[in-house]
Structures are given as structure tokens and as C-alpha cells.
Amino acid sequence: xxxxxxxxxxxxxxxxxxxxxxxxxxxxxxxxxxxxxxxxxxxxxxxxxxxxxxxxxxxxxxxxxxxxxxxxxxxxxxxxxxxxxxxxxxxxxxxxxxxxxxxxxxxxxxxxxxxxxxxxxxxxxxxxxxxxxxxxxxxxxxxxxxxxxxxxxxxxxxxxxxxxxxxxxxxxxxxxxxxxxxxxxxxxxxxxxxxxxxxxxxxxxxxxxxxxxxxxxxxxxxxxxxxxxxxxxxxxxxxxxxxxxxxxxxxxxxxxxxxxxxxxxxxxxxxxxxxxxxxxxxxxxxxxxxxxx
Amino acid sequence: xxxxxxxxxxxxxxxxxxxxxxxxxxxxxxxxxxxxxxxxxxxxxxxxxxxxxxxxxxxxxxxxxxxxxxxxxxxxxxxxxxxxxxxxxxxxxxxxxxxxxxxxxxxxxxxxxxxxxxxxxxxxxxxxxxxxxxxxxxxxxxxxxxxxxxxxxxxxxxxxxxxxxxxxxxxxxxxxxxxxxxxxxxxxxxxxxxxxxxxxxxxxxxxxxxxxxxxxxxxxxxxxxxxxxxxxxxxxxxxxxxxxxxxxxxxxxxxxxxxxxxxxxxxxxxxxxxxxxxxxxxxxxxxxxxxxxxxxxxxxxxxxxxxxxxxxxxxxxxxxxxxxxxxxxxxxxxxxxxxxxxxxxxxxxxxxxxxxxxxxxxxxxxxxx
Ligand SMILES: Nc1ncnc2c1ncn2[C@@H]1O[C@H](COP(=O)(O)OP(=O)(O)O)[C@@H](O)[C@H]1O
Ligand SMILES: [Mg+2]
Numbered sequence: 001x002x003x004x005x006x007x008x009x010x011x012x013x014x015x016x017x018x019x020x021x022x023x024x025x026x027x028x029x030x031x032x033x034x035x036x037x038x039x040x041x042x043x044x045x046x047x048x049x050x051x052x053x054x055x056x057x058x059x060x061x062x063x064x065x066x067x068x069x070x071x072x073x074x075x076x077x078x079x080x081x082x083x084x085x086x087x088x089x090x091x092x093x094x095x096x097x098x099x100x101x102x103x104x105x106x107x108x109x110x111x112x113x114x115x116x117x118x119x120x121x122x123x124x125x126x127x128x129x130x131x132x133x134x135x136x137x138x139x140x141x142x143x144x145x146x147x148x149x150x151x152x153x154x155x156x157x158x159x160x161x162x163x164x165x166x167x168x169x170x171x172x173x174x175x176x177x178x179x180x181x182x183x184x185x186x187x188x189x190x191x192x193x194x195x196x197x198x199x200x201x202x203x204x205x206x207x208x209x210x211x212x213x214x215x216x217x218x219x220x221x222x223x224x225x226x227x228x229x230x231x232x233x234x235x236x237x238x239x240x241x242x243x244x245x246x247x248x249x250x251x252x253x254x255x256x257x258x259x260x261x262x263x264x265x266x267x268x269x270x271x272x273x274x275x276x277x278x279x280x281x282x283x284x285x286x287x288x289x290x291x292x293x
Numbered sequence: 294x295x296x297x298x299x300x301x302x303x304x305x306x307x308x309x310x311x312x313x314x315x316x317x318x319x320x321x322x323x324x325x326x327x328x329x330x331x332x333x334x335x336x337x338x339x340x341x342x343x344x345x346x347x348x349x350x351x352x353x354x355x356x357x358x359x360x361x362x363x364x365x366x367x368x369x370x371x372x373x374x375x376x377x378x379x380x381x382x383x384x385x386x387x388x389x390x391x392x393x394x395x396x397x398x399x400x401x402x403x404x405x406x407x408x409x410x411x412x413x414x415x416x417x418x419x420x421x422x423x424x425x426x427x428x429x430x431x432x433x434x435x436x437x438x439x440x441x442x443x444x445x446x447x448x449x450x451x452x453x454x455x456x457x458x459x460x461x462x463x464x465x466x467x468x469x470x471x472x473x474x475x476x477x478x479x480x481x482x483x484x485x486x487x488x489x490x491x492x493x494x495x496x497x498x499x500x501x502x503x504x505x506x507x508x509x510x511x512x513x514x515x516x517x518x519x520x521x522x523x524x525x526x527x528x529x530x531x532x533x534x535x536x537x538x539x540x541x542x543x544x545x546x547x548x549x550x551x552x553x554x555x556x557x558x559x560x561x562x563x564x565x566x567x568x569x570x571x572x573x574x575x576x577x578x579x580x581x582x583x584x585x586x587x588x589x590x591x592x593x594x595x596x597x598x599x600x601x602x603x604x605x606x607x608x609x610x611x612x613x614x615x616x617x618x619x620x621x622x623x624x625x626x627x628x629x630x631x632x633x634x635x636x637x638x639x640x641x642x643x644x645x646x647x648x649x650x651x652x653x654x655x656x657x658x659x660x661x662x
Contacts, residue, residue: 185378193439
């Protein structure tokens, strides 16, 4: 491996500085602040605070609303991940087989990833609108059947679909790249051996995608824990009856609406530990496992 | 056991025509080698037989059945790929047995056949390894075994030996020929290596830029190359080519530099006045004293072969080589005499590059142009 190196270290430092500054201002500083708040009791309007040790955590962990938030977050994470990866894989297999016109829609698949989460939420606001959206046809058949602002399960379904739609693109790109890196002669050898296309997907392509699959699994789960705020905020606002009150959303709601800075800080520390644990799993086990060369 | 009939095949990619008007009849149990330089369309032709590539125009039939529209699995061919194309996540046994598994052969019967075939190619102890844990030669054997186990009517080989070192290549060459004889399938083997082609083939097909230059036994092709191209491709070092003009009154070709090469009278009369290339194989030229020689040349340098030497000479500015077991010390600029037998002279038309028949001496050649 080649490494760039600079004779004078100030050039290197100058080049690094903007990035370091951004990381510091938007990550280390807030994280440190949150860590401090998590162990103190903050005044909502600023001013003094008192050290309380693990009391904030104890309060959060004994709060039934918190546990229902954990539950719905896990459901959301698993459902979006499964949905997004299944769709991404299906699409990637089709694009890999170069069904006609693929060069046009290959690009189209990548666009959703460039759309910001709140914009996705707003777009799906229209799609799921019980009076005007596509789903309003259900209500035309059976009035009142579809209304995510009233039925918790429908609200969850809505954010899952919107979240999955946004995440499909990322997984799709990775699956497609992995599929295309499988040598064509392997597929051809399997074709000579008598395997039909579906059989080749099952016996050959899927097993060879295992490393990519694990990688995306972790990335998708992490993403759905952290990147769901915009969708929830615009689509359901955490409701109805806290049914879509995901962990990230609850932090925001408790902190900035309920002015419980300390409780919110404790929650974000817990979420951060969860994400770090997932990332650790990613680096430690997934990256090393199942490699074919 | 199958005969393959290739009729008027053309292949285009987009606007590029890379193969045109190819005709070839391959007989039952024959070992045919398709020989040509890289990019001449050998793999494409093989892949069209296998069903991995669409046939733009023309028809291929196997055992009398037109296969143009058939899927690879319906054609009864097995293929050994250049990079072996082993399934990296399967063990050797799973690789070899995959075709049987797809075909629904019960596990017990499958394992038994896998073990048998693996043993016959010397892989008995490696059944549980993954391809990544095998050497190049062993991978090659797995690829062979995977083809053998299907008991195909047709074996297709796409440069299967080109990733092996020289010694292993020779060994595997013998093994492939042994397996072919033993199984009695029809084999089509693609290579750019003339030694491989010459030694393996019952019949050799020489390709050039998407067309077939000549079809014949290795011996026929060596002795009566149909064109300047074939003459240059088969034989090493390549055949020497000297440009000249046929002069029937002198019964010879007058070379551009004033020397002459005698021709049979009949051949000289037929081609009188034509611009030609005289072909002389390096191993059919003999060093002689300049006084008694048929041609004289200037010495440039020599290469040691162990069994003999390659002498590099020039006639004017045309390079020429001679392979001889005789070892002579010479210095650059020395005049060297050359002699040769009358039937060592090959004549080619300068414009078309095709062989000029030597009258009765040449049998009718099997040529597709
Ligand atoms: N998929 C393809 N698209 C366009 N051109 C191709 C493709 N495959 C092969 N060719 C061209 O066809 C010609 C013959 O290729 P190939 O049959 O692989 O040659 P060989 O096996 O004799 O080296 C080459 O000029 C190559 O560039
Ligand atoms: Mg090739």
C-alpha cells in the first residue's frame, strides 16, 4: 500500500484542519456536552446544574415509554432493513442480468439516496394521506380503513415503507457492485452445469454475496436507528399515541419539547453506545468473516 | 460421441463484425484444435457452440440437431474455462458434483461418482478443500473433473492450460488427450499455442481475424500451409519469406535481390510473371559453402538451443533464419551459403497470400477462405 507523506507537517495539518474542525464542532463537542448532561440535572433555561451520577439513566431505563420506544425502534429497524435489503437485492439481480433498458433505470435507483429524510417524509405524507393519497382508494372501498394518524400499526407501516424506500438505494449500489464483481465465467460454468437463472442466483450469487450481505445488514440497522428522525418528524410526529416514537425522535421530543435535557442526554448516550456496539460488530466480525478470493 | 456442424457462422457485436462465414465439420470422437492469435475469435466460436454467446447468423448443429435456440444445458456440452471458473464457496467435491446435484442425482450416487472421477484425475485426497486452497494444477484438475463427470457428448476447452507452468502444461496436455481417448467424446480445444495445437489435434483449424484460414491434420498444415499467414503461424522459428517474381523461361523465382530459387517447370509455367513469396522453413535450410550454394546470405548473429543453433542471416535487408544441428563459429558480415531440397520450396501469391499449388505434388487442400 502506498501512503502519501509530506515533508513539512504543517501542510498535512492544514489539509486536515477543516475536517478535524467539523468533526470537533459537530461530534466531539456535542458528545462531550451530552455526556456531561447525562450525569447532571440541567436547568431547562440554563443556569446551574447538579451532579446526579447514574440517576438520569435509572430514570430513563425505568420509564415504560422508553421501553416502548425501544420496542418500536427495533421493529422499525428490523422491518426497514429486511424490506430495504430484499428490495435492493431483487432490483440488483435484475439490473445485473441487464434486462432491457437497464442503463436508464440503474441511475434512477440511486436517486432516492440523494433525497433528504424530511423530503422523503413529506413525499410519503402525500402518498399515505387518507383523504388524497394513493392509499385513499382503500378508504373509497371501505371508509375509514386507512388512517395512519389514527391507527398505530398503520403509522408504523408508513414510516417503515418510507424508511425502506430511502435505504433501498444504498444497499442496491452495494449489491449491484458485488454481483458485478462475480466473474461472468462462474455464472456461465453454472449454466453449462445445467442450472437455470433462479438456481444460479440461489446456489452461486447469494452465497458469494454473503460478505456484502452482512456489511449491509449492520449498516442498515445502524442507519435506521440514527437516520429515521426526518421521516418520523414529517410523517407522524411520533404519533399516534407514541406509536412511532423512535429512539432518536424521543430524544428530540423529550429534550426540546419536554425540556428534559438530562433525560434526553442520557438517552442519546445509550443510543450512541448501541451504534458503537453495532459498528464494533461490523469491524470486528463481519469484515473478517467469509471472504472468497 | 457427437458430430458438430458449423455452417456459415457470423458474429457481430453492435456494429463490429468479428467473425464471418465460418464453416467447419467436426467428426465424431475427433479432437479438433482451434488455433489462432489472441483476439481472432476462437473463444467466441467455442462459446457459440456452448450456447454462451448468441449466433448472429448461420447455424450450428450437434448430432444433427440445430442448437441455435437451445440453452447451454440442453446442448450436452461441457466446458473447461481458461480461469477454471470454480465455485469458490464450494468444496472440490461440491464443485465436481454440482451438475449432478442440479440434475437431481441422489446424494449417495452422486458422492460415489464424484469420488470415482476425482480419483481418475488424481484429486482423491482433496475432496474437502476449497478451490482457494489448491494449486493451479489441482484447480485445473477440478475443472476437468467437473466436465468429465457429466459424461458430455462434447468437450469444449478454452485455453485451459495457459495459466500453468511449462512442465505442468505438457503433463496436463497428455492427460487431456488420454481422457479424450478414454471417454470417446468429441473435443474442441482452443489455444494460441502452436505446440499445444500440433501435439493434441487430430485436426487443426487455423483462424485469422474471425475467419478460418485452413483446416487439416497438423502434418498437412505444416507441410502444405494454405497461406502466408498459416506458414508464418505454424513452425518455430517462422517460415522464411522471400519476395520475387516467377520466370518460366528460367524455371525459377527471381528474388528481388537478383538471386533465384528453382521451381518445378509445371509450377513455373502456371504462375509465369506473377509476384510471389518464396517460403523456406528454417529447419529445411542447410548451411553450405558459398560456392556450391543455391542462395547466399549475410550472417548476423546466432542463438544456442542446446540441440542445435538458430542462425540469423540476411539477404539484402530481408531477415532469414536457419536451424541447424551443426555448430559453426561465424562473425557478423560473413557470407553464408544455403542449400535446400526442391520440395522444401513453398510458393505463395504475393497479392492474395494464398498458396500456389505445386502441381501434382500438392494434393487438393482442404481450404476454406
Ligand atoms: N462482449 C464483447 N463485446 C464486444 N466485442 C467482443 C466481445 N467479446 C469479444 N469481443 C471481440 O471479439 C474478438 C474475438 O474475441 P475472442 O473470441 O475472445 O478472441 P480469442 O479467444 O481468439 O482471443 C476480439 O476482437 C474481441 O475484442
Ligand atoms: Mg480467448
